[in-house]
Amino acid sequence: MAIVVLAANTRSMPKLDGSVKDKIFDFFAKVRADDTAPGLHIEPLKGAVDARVRTGRVDLNYRAIMFRVDDKFGDATYIYFGTWKHDDANKLAVKSTLRVNPVNGVLEGIVGQLDGKADRKKRSVVPDPGGVLARLAAQPVLGYLTRAGYVLEQLTDRLGLDAELATEVLAAPDQEGVFAVAQTTEVAWQQNAILDLAVGRSINEIRETLGFTEQPLDTALDEDAQILAALAHPATRMQFTLVDDNDELRRVIEEGDFKAWRTFLHPNQRKFVEKHQRGAFRLSGGAGTGKTVVALHRARHLAQQNPDARIVLTTYNKTLAKTLLDDLRALDPTLLIADNPGDRGIYVAGIDRLAAAHLRRNKDQDEAFAAVFGPGTGVRNRKNLKPERDWTEAIAATKTTLDPRLAHASFLNAEYLSVVLGNQVTTLQEYLKVPRAGRGVRLSRPQRAAVWQLIEQFRKSGRTAGHLTFPEILAVAAADLRWRAESTGNSVADHVIVDEAQDLHATHWALLRALVAEGPNDLFIAEDSHQRIYGQPVVLGRLGINIRGGRSSKLTLNYRTTAQNLHFAIGILEGAQYRDLEEGEESTAGYTSARLGPAPRLVQCPSSIDELQEIANQLTTWTSTDGISPGDIAVLTLGVQERGLVVRALGERGVPAEVLDEELPTGDRVQVLTMHRSKGMEFRCVILAGVDRDHVPSQQRLRGVPEEELGEAQQRERSLLYVAASRARDQLVVTWSGQLTDLVNK
Missing domain, CATH: 3.40.50.300 (P-loop containing nucleotide triphosphate hydrolases)
Structure with missing residues (x-):
């Protein structure tokens, strides 16, 4: 049975309608079953630059371009680059190449051009002392990167860019010019390396990010074996993916552009998907850098590592959670989606719903209510859970001497959430002593007492009506989770992954910490502090979540926005x-x-x-x-x-x-x-x-x-x-x- 590897679509590949995509799927399903079937018409091309290139008949009008690579047993791997009309496919295929870059070990595939002109992106990266490298080095161009201290040999001998492309990069007059050169190549690792150069990253940093090693090639292997080995390279997997079954094959082909976020990951993203973490880990990055993509792939990876794992994937609200669930199902429809937190599989929900779901399954909550509100304060007959109540009722019912700017709903709500619920404060004495780190307003002892009077009235009104606010639900759920873990030694989840974490407040974090015991791969946190549009900032170390000591990293390459x-x-x-x-x-x-x-x-x-x-x-x-x-x-x-x-x-x-x-x-x-x-x-x-x-x-x-x-x-x-x-x-x-x-x- 042949193996099929798909390469990310080139920009030159035409858009195909659904009927052609169905035929492509049928073609490769047959290839996987028996690549020798005569109806496939998989044929080499006379005069091809690369003897491995083949075209196969999708139908009478279209042919697929692919490369055949044989392992030592003679079994075939077909690396598919796209489908064109019959004549175009043959013209392109004869000029197409597939090889392993000798400097960095990354697999590179270049589809030819229809205009017959030499394709700059095909140029070899073979050292030529006294040739073009020597001439170009002798006549350096003082472009943006040259002025920053980069030299030609770094780009060719350390990164693996060919001499002509490297010279164009160095000659670009400004940063935007470097960006423009990056857009001219369809080789994913080249584009990423050039973008990293544009923002000032060192050669060593780029090599590390892309997974380059000092000895990229095993010279004892023949060319086909080197190509097969290169498929496992992190930078190769940015552009090439092995398809294991026909369902996956259909999903990828039907997407047209392959939905690259699902299939192809940057080596830096893949590292965070697959890396074994010794504890909680935070991944930050600007809008569009792929934090959510990493979170989704991380959930899938952990589920594949342990099919019995209980994984929670959560985010700020139910709308974002619905998007996460849809994308997770699109990423891998075979994943087991759990119905409730604590069940085997991946449970996906907004964090408020997560808390409510836990409380619905665990009716005995006396210990939790006592921990949050003090002894004897269980709300056993509470009505349907409501949104947050208006603090104005508590202010009106209390003869307070508090400054009007503090006797205000926005201040009191933030104080109650961050300080009182966040620290499980149940008495005035505790409130007078609790640190208020991160709160912008300093309070004297009399002011604290006046604030506590309003908080007590707020809580009293809630108990009388049988209501809980959403932050109170979170606090009770967190307390219940802690109590049950301490009583039984078991946590609800094995792994927790949280997206858009910058908008979570103190009781959210209390719940997340209580869901899973501290240990390897417990909490994976994706966030961008620049996108925090709700609530007050928090410091995780003060909430029992340790991400210090190398437990944080950052994504900087934006895939969404121009x-x-x-x-x-x-x-x-x-x-x-x-x-x-x-x-x-x-x-x-x-x-x-x-x-x-x-x-x-x-x-x-x-x-x-x-x-x-x-x-x-x-x-x-x-x-x-x-x-x-x-x-x-x-x-x-x-x-x-x-x-x-x-x-x-x-x-x-x-x-x-x-x-x-x-x-x-x-x-x-x-x-x-x-x-x-x-x-x-x-x-x-x-x-x-x-x-x-x-x-x-x-x-x-x-x-x-x-x-x-x-x-x-x-x-x-x-x-x-x-x-x-x-x-x-x-x-x-x-x-x-x-x-x-x-x-x-x-």
């Missing part, structure tokens, strides 16, 4: 200082994109009416002129009121649009959603609407925030705009009337 859009989004963060989950400085240094595109378009409008018309015009251009599907387009607004206004205005102007709230996109209309709702999503084209100085940042959300906490609240508004701007894959348009917000750098 370099132009990324530059715009990062500019929004300038002027603010961010801290990570261990109070270290969080920087955007080194962030880069693997893609290029048009610069964001900034459109100032004379009035709000004109702005709505401009939005309608842009949407019409994208859908009617550019042929972009409406479902690939989003208009992001600051709030719900603005969202409704945009949908109505677009309808009046004949542009089909719909509100996107908790449900997933339908795909046949332009999606209009709030910036908050856009977290975790991406669209081909995005319009940021109403980004004027009067509304961004939101004065409504900042109103009433204590002065000491105002800076933190303003930073959340900045992060919100960053999140919104980084949703666009290809094109970003920003509209406003009046004056542009100060958060945007023109």
Whole structure:
């Protein structure tokens, strides 16, 4: 039975309709079963540059280009590069090559060009003393990277770039020029190496990231054996994947672009997917760097390592959790999805639902209620769980002497959540002593006593009504999990993976810590502090989660957003200082994109009416002129009121649009959603609407925030705009009337 390996589609491969994709699947299913079947017409080509190249008959009009590589027993592996019309496939195949780079051991496959011109990307990387390398080295070009200290021999002899490509990289006049050269190669490792050079990474850092070794080739092996060995190289697996069964084969072929996030991982991503961690681990990175992708693959990897493992995959809310579940099923439909936390398989849910699910399965909660609220405070007859109650009732019912700026719902809620519930405080004496690290407002002893009076009234009202807020549910669930683990010695989960962790608060972290015992591969945390748009910052070390001592790393290569859009989004963060989950400085240094595109378009409008018309015009251009599907387009607004206004205005102007709230996109209309709702999503084209100085940042959300906490609240508004701007894959348009917000750098 032949083995099939798929290579990521080249840019030159034409788009194929569904009927052709079905035939490709049938063709390779037959190849896997019996590659000698005469109907396949797998044939070598006369005059081919590489004797391994073959074409096979998909149907009378289309042929597949692939390379046949035989192992020592004569069994065949077919490495598939794409399908073209019959004549084009043969013309391309004779000029296509497959080889192992002698410098770094990575497998490289190059499909030829139809114009007959020499393909720069095919050039060999064979040392030639006294030849081109010597001549180029003698006449260095002082480009951007040359001025930074890089020299030709580093790029050729240490990385494995060919001399001509390396010279083009060194000659690029600026960083954007280096990015542009990176886009000219279809070899994945080359593109990534050049992007890393552009952001100043050292040769050794790049080699380590891409998994290069000092002795990449086993010279005792013949060429075919070297190619088969190279398939296991981390950088090879960025572009080539072994297909084990026909179901996987169909999924990959039907995607057209192979849904690269599912199949091909950067070596740096794969490292975090597969690495055995000695304890909790934090993976950070900017928007679009693939943190969620790593989290999904990590869940799959752990499940494959131990089919009996109990794995929890969770995130900030139910909408993001639904997306995670859909993507996990798309990644591998064979994975066992657990119905409840504690069951064998992968349980996927938003973290609030996770807490509620645990409490539903464990009715005896007296110990947990006592730990959170004090002895004798169980709520045995509580009604349906409600959203958070309004603190104004507690303030009105208490004759407080507290400063009005502190007797405010936003301050009290944050204090209750972070300090009281986060530390299981049940008495005034405990509250007077508990540290309040991270809280912007300092409280005197009398002020603490006054705050506690309001908290007691808040709790009393809840007990009387039989209600619990969501943070209280989390705290009770965490306490119950701890009590049961201490009583039985067993935890609910073997592994916990959390995505969008920057938006979790203290009781969330208490629950996560209680779900799984401390030990190898216990907690995997994916987060980006620049995207924190909810709540207060936390320090994990103070919450019993140790990620110090090499238990953190960072992704910097953006796969979603073009370099132009990324530059715009990062500019929004300038002027603010961010801290990570261990109070270290969080920087955007080194962030880069693997893609290029048009610069964001900034459109100032004379009035709000004109702005709505401009939005309608842009949407019409994208859908009617550019042929972009409406479902690939989003208009992001600051709030719900603005969202409704945009949908109505677009309808009046004949542009089909719909509100996107908790449900997933339908795909046949332009999606209009709030910036908050856009977290975790991406669209081909995005319009940021109403980004004027009067509304961004939101004065409504900042109103009433204590002065000491105002800076933190303003930073959340900045992060919100960053999140919104980084949703666009290809094109970003920003509209406003009046004056542009100060958060945007023109």
